[in-house]
Amino acid sequence: MSVRVRVPTPLRKYTQGADEVNARGSNIRALVDDLEKQYPGIKERICDDTGKVRRFVNVYVNGDDIRFLQNLETSLKEGDSISIVPAIAGGR
């Protein structure tokens, strides 16, 4: 499934500044792997080394938090809109 993924400011260094990219995957897990193939290094900003989404990052499918769906197994369909939203705090 080809989906649009919104990339938050802290991750844009992996996507050459792009704030929205295309990626493929039947579910979130596959999507993250596809993002990693296209933009190496991005996966470990999203998932920890056990493969779970990090505690200061949320992933949304069409505005719904995957923690309230099937987490990484949340299935995707063509045209879905994915948002990666990390905590931000600004500072000095």
Next chain:
Amino acid sequence: MTARLTPEQIERYSRQILVPDLGGTAQMHLREARVLVIGAGGLGSPAAFYLAAAGIGTLGIIDPDHIELSNLQRQILHATKNIGQRKVESAKAILTDLNPDVEIKTYPFRFDASNAAEIAADYHFVVDGSDNFDTKFLVNDIAVRLGIPFSHAGIVRLQGQTMTVVPGKSACYRCLFQAPPPPEEILNCQASGILGAVAGTLGTIQATEAIKYIVRLEDGLLTDRLLVYDAKTLKFREMEVGRNPHCVSCGAAAESK
């Protein structure tokens, strides 16, 4: 029993008193309200300005810092002549000029675990304008424990996020993000930058939420949703935030402590 508004106050606040959802009753609520603004910086500046302009009775401002030149592209409470002064002093002076009705209480030190509960307990609403995760999680945990609603916001570069929390009713910041990123992964303004107007947009939303809560417009608060603002595309998106029943801050187990 609070005294009636003076003719001068009615004139000063006439443009908001005229708003059907507000009126004189709202103005009385505002005058009786106490709002704490954490940080007299990028977010705190616009928030404090609009809260003072609206006639909040008591505005608490807590910030340990002195004004630096690089602050001035966004921290609009302060001016070039104030460089070197304590931010809370500069804030108090300019806000008093804007609206002498407001009692400004200043705390020229950091909001931290040693003082947070004691200070926050004096207020009806907290605007978190802090610039680091430790403070943001502390604000959440204290506010939840004390039952004080607050506005959370975070900004970097051309992006911002904000959410309002009404403890006991809506999701808290830890329902959204359980823990902060490790220090080496944090993108802060000094390293990454921030456009002043982005801070302005978010801080103004925070003041709006504080005012709405105080004047009892609670149905429309920005609760259980995170507003994500992308200034580059001028788009606002909303992400749902569900209350986490196992939340270490507001979950059932935490409440019974």
